[in-house]
Amino acid sequence: MTEMTGSYGQFCPVAMAAEVFCTRWTPLVLRELLCGSRRFNDLRRGVPRMSPTLLSKRLKELTQAGIIESRRGPDGSIEYHLTPAGEELREVVMTLGFWGQHWVETQHSLQKLDPSLLMWDMRRHLDPVPLPTRRCTVLFYYPEQPPAQQRYWLVIDGRDVDVCSTDPGFEIDLYVTSPLRTMTAIWMGIATVRAEMNAGRLELDGDTDMANSMQQWLGLSPFAREQPGRGKAA
Template structure:
């Protein structure tokens, strides 16, 4: 079923591209593959898309049989169908290709603290963190005041992200530039290297500080080795 401009070719590549290659679609699929199911969570992962366009893209994906929706107690939820799940390898390989071949230094200019923190929140591994509630504050001093501070609140296996002070005592305070934290997250550097270079500072719980690289982890797209040009 055509939902947008067609290439007009009976070709598997053309037919797939009509679904996959529209603007924002690959990023929406990335979010769904990472576990987001609700509209607001999808928006947090793709913050620059308008609600109207996100709704449109979700309807197109549902019409194409890539996702299915259902109405739950908290609103509509979206799940990948087998056809959508079958796109996982394609989306991951696209990310690895970007990590391997796109000029990372140029793309580091396109930084978004909300997207970075949201990605960190859903990939955080609480295993090395004490079983009590732990609050970790990240401070990016070069950003506008309203976007400088972010809090991850970890309690057991639950991890919450707050853009305003949750009111809990801070166990670990982390300060660096957004560029530095993004580079750590993407595997371009590591926590210890940035500490040694003076680009990263941590104060507070020594256990949390010492295990940061373990509980922080890496972006899923940082796991492939960058190829030589």
């Protein structure tokens, strides 16, 4: 691997690994790559507060370090793929995420909410198997957010899942209304669909079967820890 900038000047495996992994934004870029993002614009959606210039710089550094490589996709566009060295960082990233979920104070974490990031994560991990085989559209409404961030549409067509911040024009199968904090807590495994409905913080209107199976098709963040009974009922 090529040495990256910001060397600790120590011949130590921890120091050398930290020089690659611990630069600002690098763990989040690796998280996105490990979650399946391949193209520059998809990576940007996962780290929207990172400037395009800095993202380009980090991708170049990761390429020089032998962590990723660029390839031409089927349509000729540039895609970024993890090398074997990059794949071996999967356990490091997941362990870091589980540590944060377990030890970082939850109430403090729930102040750092972004509806577009939540919807992007939900889109990536949604399980379409419990849903009808036809195209399904779910409208998520966060009433306490600014108008431009209140409504998001998940469009599920077979294995293809897309998220839209403007009305795609399809008939809505299920309306989901809740504070962003509530939906984030469900996604992170801190709460369940049924518990939040019983508490009056989550409303589901529309297709009954889709509403009843929401806990299953919504899935959970990869950093949410399974607890007894979770996922068995809506």
